[in-house]
Amino acid sequence: MKYSIGDLKIKTKKECENYTRNLINTLGCCILSKDNEHFNFFNNLLKNHPKYEIKKGVGINYFYIQNNPLTTKYYQTLIKRLDGSDVDFSWVYCCQFRVRENKFYLDRAMRFVVKNDTIGFKQKQTILICTICNVDNEPYENYHVDHDNPSFCELKNNFLQLTTQLMPIDFLEYNIDDPNIFKDSDKGFENEWKEYHTQNCNLQILCDNCNLNKNTMLALTTKFEKIDINAHLSVIELKDKCKQLNLKGYSKKNKPQLLELLQNK
Numbered sequence: 001m002k003y004s005i006g007d008l009k010i011k012t013k014k015e016c017e018n019y020t021r022n023l024i025n026t027l028g029c030c031i032l033s034k035d036n037e038h039f040n041f042f043n044n045l046l047k048n049h050p051k052y053e054i055k056k057g058v059g060i061n062y063f064y065i066q067n068n069p070l071t072t073k074y075y076q077t078l079i080k081r082l083d084g085s086d087v088d089f090s091w092v093y094c095c096q097f098r099v100r101e102n103k104f105y106l107d108r109a110m111r112f113v114v115k116n117d118t119i120g121f122k123q124k125q126t127i128l129i130c131t132i133c134n135v136d137n138e139p140y141e142n143y144h145v146d147h148d149n150p151s152f153c154e155l156k157n158n159f160l161q162l163t164t165q166l167m168p169i170d171f172l173e174y175n176i177d178d179p180n181i182f183k184d185s186d187k188g189f190e191n192e193w194k195e196y197h198t199q200n201c202n203l204q205i206l207c208d209n210c211n212l213n214k215n216t217m218l219a220l221t222t223k224f225e226k227i228d229i230n231a232h233l234s235v236i237e238l239k240d241k242c243k244q245l246n247l248k249g250y251s252k253k254n255k256p257q258l259l260e261l262l263q264n265k
Helices: 013-027 039-046 052-056 102-112 115-124 152-162 184-200 208-223 235-244 252-263
Strands: 003-005 008-010 030-032 060-067 075-081 086-089 143-147 203-207
Touching (some): 008 013, 039 052, 039 060, 102 152, 115 203, 152 184
Antiparallel strands (some): 003 008, 030 060, 060 075, 143 203
């Protein structure tokens, strides 16, 4: 069986592990920004992680390598997210090519097949203006189409509860030249979902910064129930206020303080 990390083809998991270990040892402690020649390798490597979406968070700013604090003769790989948060990931785990849960592929497929709705919505705008901050002078690529009340996850979950179609369990491998990610046997599910999304989605335009802030607040909302995300709080404000309260990260221990912080900003 052959494996791949981006365009790199590898025969065995062990070969992948040895290749990655040698690369990390050669690079040593460093920052791998998006213009670094090795950024794409680590970005593609991370996609093998079963919890890729969780590790990626709101988006990847850069990867970095540092000494493992427990065993300094070894290195560990980490991610600096776009919201400033950090998370480590096991590169060895990524080299094991573990199978992801079906819900990951289902979510990806459902997002993929409604791209025409989001692309079409953006193209129809005569002027791109951020719904939250009203900025209208950003480059075209800095504007994003966002699902607003209901969110994409709410739309997806509502549809899954309503549909009588059988739930897809196998998917075609994504290929940029082949947009068909659902199998022919699941076309009924795909078409019904497309129609449901078109009829029920409420789309809006957000700039880079507001899109990032909203995604950060949504992540907090998922982790801490009953937080009102309409009380808009920027990432910078959140960090500053957390520093004032000496809060380090988001855990069950400081949940009550964070809830109070966000609800009474």
